[in-house]
Amino acid sequence: MVNPTATMPRLSALLAIGLIFSVWTLLGTYLQLPNSVNQDIINSQIVVEKRETEGNSAFFDIDGRNRRAIRKPSAILESSEQAFSGTLFNGTKTNKNEKILESKPVSKHDMLQQDKLTLVDTLDDSYALKARITRNQKRTRTRHKLTERQQYTNEQFTAKSTSEGLPNVTHRTSHAWDNGNILSNGIYWSNYLEERTPKGFEDEHVRQWMQFARNSSIVRMQDGCGRMQNRLLTFQNGSLTCCRYRQNMDQLQGEMFSYHLSRLLGIKNVPPSVLSLVRSNEWKWKNISDDIPVAEWKEDKIVVLTEWIDHLKPAFIPEQFREETRKMHPTREILGDLNREELLELVQWSDLVVFDYLTANFDRVANNMFNRQWNEFIMDSPTHNLDKISDDGTLIFYDNESGLLHSYRLLEKYSHFHDSLLNSLCVFRSSTADAIKLIHERKNIGEVLWEVFQRDEPLHREMPRLPRGNVETLNKRISDVYQQIQKCEQLYRPN
Numbered sequence: 001m002v003n004p005t006a007t008m009p010r011l012s013a014l015l016a017i018g019l020i021f022s023v024w025t026l027l028g029t030y031l032q033l034p035n036s037v038n039q040d041i042i043n044s045q046i047v048v049e050k051r052e053t054e055g056n057s058a059f060f061d062i063d064g065r066n067r068r069a070i071r072k073p074s075a076i077l078e079s080s081e082q083a084f085s086g087t088l089f090n091g092t093k094t095n096k097n098e099k100i101l102e103s104k105p106v107s108k109h110d111m112l113q114q115d116k117l118t119l120v121d122t123l124d125d126s127y128a129l130k131a132r133i134t135r136n137q138k139r140t141r142t143r144h145k146l147t148e149r150q151q152y153t154n155e156q157f158t159a160k161s162t163s164e165g166l167p168n169v170t171h172r173t174s175h176a177w178d179n180g181n182i183l184s185n186g187i188y189w190s191n192y193l194e195e196r197t198p199k200g201f202e203d204e205h206v207r208q209w210m211q212f213a214r215n216s217s218i219v220r221m222q223d224g225c226g227r228m229q230n231r232l233l234t235f236q237n238g239s240l241t242c243c244r245y246r247q248n249m250d251q252l253q254g255e256m257f258s259y260h261l262s263r264l265l266g267i268k269n270v271p272p273s274v275l276s277l278v279r280s281n282e283w284k285w286k287n288i289s290d291d292i293p294v295a296e297w298k299e300d301k302i303v304v305l306t307e308w309i310d311h312l313k314p315a316f317i318p319e320q321f322r323e324e325t326r327k328m329h330p331t332r333e334i335l336g337d338l339n340r341e342e343l344l345e346l347v348q349w350s351d352l353v354v355f356d357y358l359t360a361n362f363d364r365v366a367n368n369m370f371n372r373q374w375n376e377f378i379m380d381s382p383t384h385n386l387d388k389i390s391d392d393g394t395l396i397f398y399d400n401e402s403g404l405l406h407s408y409r410l411l412e413k414y415s416h417f418h419d420s421l422l423n424s425l426c427v428f429r430s431s432t433a434d435a436i437k438l439i440h441e442r443k444n445i446g447e448v449l450w451e452v453f454q455r456d457e458p459l460h461r462e463m464p465r466l467p468r469g470n471v472e473t474l475n476k477r478i479s480d481v482y483q484q485i486q487k488c489e490q491l492y493r494p495n
Contacts, residue, residue: 200268359403
């Protein structure tokens, strides 16, 4: 028979051992649990990274400090692509992390981490989807805008060509684009375009305005018309004129002789101008006699009155002349896709290039070209001293005071701009080319210009004629234009 008192110590010892073992086991489990959970999460993240990497994507990376999956910046665009394609073509997008994590038994910690990853990825994909859609819409709008612009140009050109006898020719010869309604004799604008080009200031209009300006009194003076001492004047009938007041005679000469040179060339885009003497006690100036000293004008000073033109809008340099590779030649590539309005403007620009080359006017297109060294976008800006009448598209070549005198003194600085423009031009108005050829052959532009000025200007004695050196420079530049016409005729002579 066993003694109960002897067995109690053994049972107590066993119970104590068992209790200690249980506590130790539970404590060990408790201490190992976080590392186990973290390791499971890391394993899941590595699987994600591995699968994404196998798919050639750097979509996820492992942050060693926080031990969590993070999105790489370089993966944003790919995320957008996946979100966009997955949503549009596969219905609701299934999260890749969700698939990977579902394949593993998870604890509460795993489920919590999975929810966080799923939420983050869902939000990221949502933003990526919005970014992708927005970017795609912008691209679509841009593509549509370009398409509409090209379609508009083609439709307008085709419609106007069909309705007005201007065929949309799609072929070209070995040298020049052979189209009788666009070009004539290789390098000249056609009669079709010449007839539809704005007429500018025709002879009868010029005669009537000059007579009116000389015989009308001035009733008002106000600031305007450019430089400090210039003034905008009002005639008795309410019409306006720009009055050019200068201390130096050569700028007034430049304005007047440039105008008369344009008439000799048949270029009718320069507004008419006349001379007038400021005399506050005479009938013409008496109404503004109090304003004359305020403007700091001197008595008996010669001024230039130029017709005021209403309804003007800015004129821009055509694409054919904007870049360093500028070229305006009679080819299908350059002229073929232009509508009638663009062609009619280029007809006038061909005259502008010739006119500004002869006068060496640096205060118009050459001004934009010179200032490009400080403003790379200035060639896209409105052209200085050039506007366009809104109604009929007439280009107005105004403010020519720098021409023929002051500009010739600055040829070393600006001549390469004029050379670049002239060398880029190989389409001319036949009337302008004929005038250049005639003046070049006779070499008497100084005499002819002075005779025309004496005939048309009653106050011609108040202004000296062009100096001999300036006349020689003008003859040289006329020869340059003539040589350019000859070169273009050889290059684009019809077969």
